[in-house]
Amino acid sequence: MICEICNQNPATIHIQEIINGQKKVLHICADCASKKSTENPLLQGFNVAEMLYNLSGQFGAGDVQPSQQEPSEIELICPGCGWHSEDLKRTGKLGCQQCYTTFKEVLEKALKTMHHGTLHVGKSPASMGGDDTDSKKVAELMSLQKELEDLVQREEYEKAAIVRDKINLLKQELKK
Amino acid sequence: MNSDINLLLNNKVSWLADCGPSEDIAISSRIRLARNLEGVPFPPHATPAQLNEIINTVEMAVQRNKELEPFLKFKIGETSDLDKMVMFERRLISREFMEKSDPGELLVTADESFGIMVNEEDHLRMQFMRSGFQLKNVWQEINRIDDILSNQLPYVFNKDLGFLTSCPTNVGTGIRASVMLHLPGLVLSNQINAVIQGVSKLGLVVRGIFGEGTQNLGNLYQVSNQSTLGESEEQIIERLGNVITQIINHEKNARRNLLETNQPFLLNHVGRAYGTLRHAYILSSAEALDSLSALRLGVDMGMFSSVDIHTVNELFIIINPAHLQKYAGKELDSSERDIYRAVLVRERLKASDRGK
Secondary structure: OEEOOOOOEEEEEEEEEEOOEEEEEEEOOOOHHHHHHOOOOOOOOOOHHHHHHHHOOOOOOOOOOOOOOOOOHHHHHHHOOOEHHHHHHHHHHOOOHHHHHOOOOHHHHHHHHHHOOOOOOOOOOOOOOOOOOOOHHHHHHHHHHHHHHHHHHHHHHHHHHHHOOOOOOOOHHHHH | OOOHHHHHOOOOHHHHHHHOOOOEEEEEEEEEEEEEEEOOHHHOOOOOHHHHHHHHHHHHHHHHOOOOOOOEEHHHOOOOOHHHHHHHHOOOOHHHHHOOOOOEEEEEEEOOEEEEEEEOOEEEEEEEEEOOOOHHHHHHHHHHHHHHHHOOOOEEEEEEOOOOOOOOHEOOOEEEEEEEEEHHHHHHHHHHHHHHHHHHHEEEEEOOOOOOOOOOOOEEEEEEEOOOOOOOOHHHHHHHHHHHHHHHHHHHHHHHHHHHHHHHHHHHHHHHHHHHHHHHOOOOOOHHHHHHHHHHHHHOHHHHHHHHOHHHHHHHHOOOOHHHHHHOOOOOOOHHHHHHHHHHHHHHHHHHHHOO
């Protein structure tokens, strides 16, 4: 693909702009991109999906630093939710908490460029540590509700009744 | 059942109405936290049944908690497009949230200072807003609420990566702290691009408030952190706060400089804007925002003792399309809105004059 501005260099940077509600995609080279970002300092939204897979398409924080690295094309599917590496590439987003393990390697690289560090140093949930907190009960409640749904779908009503009683019990405990 | 939207419309929005520090330049401070719950895929990949389950769980958690204020509830699927626009214009929901078709809900306190979007991109997107420049105070408030909720809700948390989020740009603290700044001095003196570039180099983001992309009406800018991992919440807020203090000083210098070196230009700019707002019968959104920005500058600089700054701040919100139609009590097309916008602005400014 050739740069749409100078029509000479290969386009390594792909910019999505939304102007007056209309989406425009621009394929341009690094030179034109840096010109464009000087003219237009508000233009600094970066496409995470590209950043993840095509590090040459990366430009964060207003300046452009293209690298020649080839995208790593490994096909992965998250066992937790079925999220596919294609989905990640397309949306720049993850499907569920387990995706962070599934796509660990791809993410590690991207996180480095996105953030100031790669380790969390902020707060942890206030509930951590205790065994008998409400949030643990709510988690249990949610997994029971899921189980109930599955059982009803499979028409295993006897088991479902037991799970339903457990749910009611938990709900009562939580209401206290 | 949804709460009554008029409860919001009748509000003197607290993050606009209360007095905050540095509020002539910093209009408001906002912090949002992204949180997800264990065992359910992130909203974009969850089933409607799972999303409803999340809504019920969050509702239950906030209702059971006596320490939290009561919430108004708006199920996004049961809210009209116009009402959703009203919430968007009041900065309570995002554009993405407004347009979604899957189950989602806005929970918001009656004074609008705290809200939770349930099932936006993450299961919970909570935000706290205050007027003026007071990020530390806002952090204290939202941190307290987050602690209360985390006792009730099983947050997805990983000791290395912190709070896990749908988009890896938010992982870790899940925090986005931002301050809305009014920077007409830097715009009039052509320094704004240099400032934006400088700020960007520090890894912070500057955005226009009205209109994405290049357009920036009303000289309103939002400065926020980009990185959410590798620093604590306090460090992120500190770094952002330092930069904002500098921007505010630049803006003050630019204003002083304009007054000293080019007073007729400044007076003319402000005076014409006031004339337009007081006497126009057709007022487009763009012209209104630009004129309001100039009037606000004039008020800040003591040129209009009769105009109350909060009237001006409020006008920035109520001249938007959905609010206009709510005040008019009927649907208005674009040209009808321009006429009604002029009516509303004239009335408000006249009332503000009489009030003194």
